[in-house]
Amino acid sequence: MRHLYLMRHAKAKQPSGDMTDHERPLRKRGKHQAAAMAPVLHRWQALEGEVYVSTAVRTRKTFDKNLKQLPEANLAKHVHFDKALYTFDGEALLAWLKTLPNKANSVLVIGHNPALLDLARWLCEEAPDALPTGSMLHFSLPNTPWAAMERGCAELVDSLTPKEASYPFFQRLDAPKPPDKCNAETANHIRNQLEQQYLTVRALEAGVIAGVDPEFLHQYRVNLRRSRAVGEAVLSTTKVPGLKKMLKRLKHRANATSDLRDLDVFLKHLSKSPPQLSARARQGLKQWLQGCRQEQHKALCQQLNSPEYAEELQGWQTFLASNDFGKALSKLTPKRINTVLSERIAGHDNDLAALSLDAGDTPFHTLRKRVKRIRYLADLNPATTPLFLSELKRRQSLLGNYQDLCTRQAWIEAFAESLDSDAQQKQECEAWRASIEVKKQRLREDVLALTPLADVKT
Structure with missing residues (x-):
């Protein structure tokens, strides 16, 4: 089976002055797009085979930006900058694809639309209708000579855009406004x-x-x-x-x-x-x-x-x-909210007063859940002071850190159980788990030092 990866260059500037289309550099957004797709190239193993890049400035810079994010990738021996890829014609790109050497089982192409999208649709009917800048497609193809590829012979394995690969892009472009x-x-x-x-x-x-x-x-x-x-x-x-x-x-x-x-x-x-x-x-x-x-x-x-x-x-x-x-x-009404809020604060303070350093994990988890419920209820009350909300967030973070340590211990123990008879690694895991217990004890002390929430609210 062969693998073909198609990547469109990242967002480029419009030509100005004497600048030709071939010379268009990446915009700032394009640089971020290219960097965001580096983990995708790594995850999809798209750089492990032959890499072919159009000679246009925007495609070369897209490749360079990805390479900088993956310094361990040694691509010098299998990257090719090919002027034939500076094309917007799908038929020309297909003709180029059919000239690939048969020893190339994995190929990444960084090029241009509409040629890339036309090729994708020729290879697979399930190809997407659009290929935004910086996006990638992954196809699997039969293990036949490249020259013998036929229409519809490929299967779409995956497709991804920068705003699906990078939360900062999503937040900037697609996140609903509060x-x-x-x-x-x-x-x-x-x-x-x-x-x-x-x-x-x-x-x-x-x-x-x-x-x-x-x-x-x-x-x-x-x-x-x-x-x-x-x-x-x-x-x-x-x-x-x-x-x-x-x-x-x-x-x-x-x-x-x-x-x-x-x-x-x-x-x-x-x-x-x-x-x-x-x-x-x-x-x-x-x-x-x-x-x-x-x-x-x-x-x-x-x-x-x-x-x-x-x-x-x-x-x-x-x-x-x-x-x-x-x-x-x-x-x-705010009055109803405040009544329930006072009841929950009293419950929290009772739980806090009952804690001790030798208490198990469960009471601390219970207290964390109480703080969370109090915080979201307080958010509904217009009269809640910023100081009180800030204190709730601080306590939620402190107790959340405690829970993270407990979860870490649980995964370490599960890993140790998976080791069967490897006594040395089990011993290392037990020592690590014990060191986490010391950190938990310090957090217990911090929690016990907290003042009642009723005092903070008033």
């Missing part, structure tokens, strides 16, 4: 906030499925959990028929992301702060975690592509726009 909090009444603001979070969840799905930038998953998870938290805050202050059932579904969808998000956080930590393990153990752990992540991501993608998921999310949007939900929100 509602205007200042000019909306409490009921309207809550509904606008939930609708905006729904739209954000749906817009993030493509990036989550692509799986290149972990920030997509993080923001997807955050918006699901915030929607649920806001909904629970509303439910705690007024009766809303059908809301409890809807929130249960949101919880299920958010929980489906938990392990994958924990793995992303752990892998990021490993890259920044390598553990005190032998090289063999570190490599084994990294490969094991990546394997777990791949399985979790595959399972999540199957859920996101299922009809049941689409029906649930559509049902949530319909519920938010319903008259019944609007009537329930109209009964929500």
Whole structure:
């Protein structure tokens, strides 16, 4: 089987003065696009075969920008700058493709539209209708000579745009704008906030499925959990028929992301702060975690592509726009919010007072959940002071760090169990787990030093 990767150059400047089309350089946005696609080239193994680049300045700079992001890639021996690729004619590009040497089993082409898109459609009917600047397509082809390629012989393996591969691009171009909090009444603001979070969840799905930038998953998870938290805050202050059932579904969808998000956080930590393990153990752990992540991501993608998921999310949007939900929100007053808020603060302070240094992990996790619920409820109250919200965020971060350490220990223990009879690596893992316990103890001390929230609020 052969592999063909087609990449359109990144965004270029328009010609000015005596500048020819061939001389057009990349715009600032184009440079960022090219850099954002470097992880895709690496993940798709697109640089492991022959690389062919148009001689135009914008295609060469697209290649150069990618190369700078992947300094370990040694491409000097198999990169070719070919003037024949400076073409906008699909038939000419197809004729060029058929001249490739048969020993080339993997080929990356960085070129121009509409030639690339015309070639893609000739190769595969499922090719997309558009190929934005900086985007890539991956095709698998039969192991026949390039000259013998026939129309429709390829299978589209994957396609990706910079805004699906990079959260900063998505945030700049596609992220729904937050509602205007200042000019909306409490009921309207809550509904606008939930609708905006729904739209954000749906817009993030493509990036989550692509799986290149972990920030997509993080923001997807955050918006699901915030929607649920806001909904629970509303439910705690007024009766809303059908809301409890809807929130249960949101919880299920958010929980489906938990392990994958924990793995992303752990892998990021490993890259920044390598553990005190032998090289063999570190490599084994990294490969094991990546394997777990791949399985979790595959399972999540199957859920996101299922009809049941689409029906649930559509049902949530319909519920938010319903008259019944609007009537329930109209009964929500700052006084009601404040009453429930005071009850939750009292519960938090009781839990905090009952903690001790030798307490298990569960009471600390319970306290973290209480802080989260208090924070989202406080967000609904216009009278809540910025100082109180800031303190809630600080406590949520502190307890979140504690939970991250607990999760890290759980993955280390699971990895150690997978080692079977490798006593040396198991011993290293146990020593690492013990060192994390020391960090947890320090965080316990920080939590126990917190003052009651009632004192902060007043």
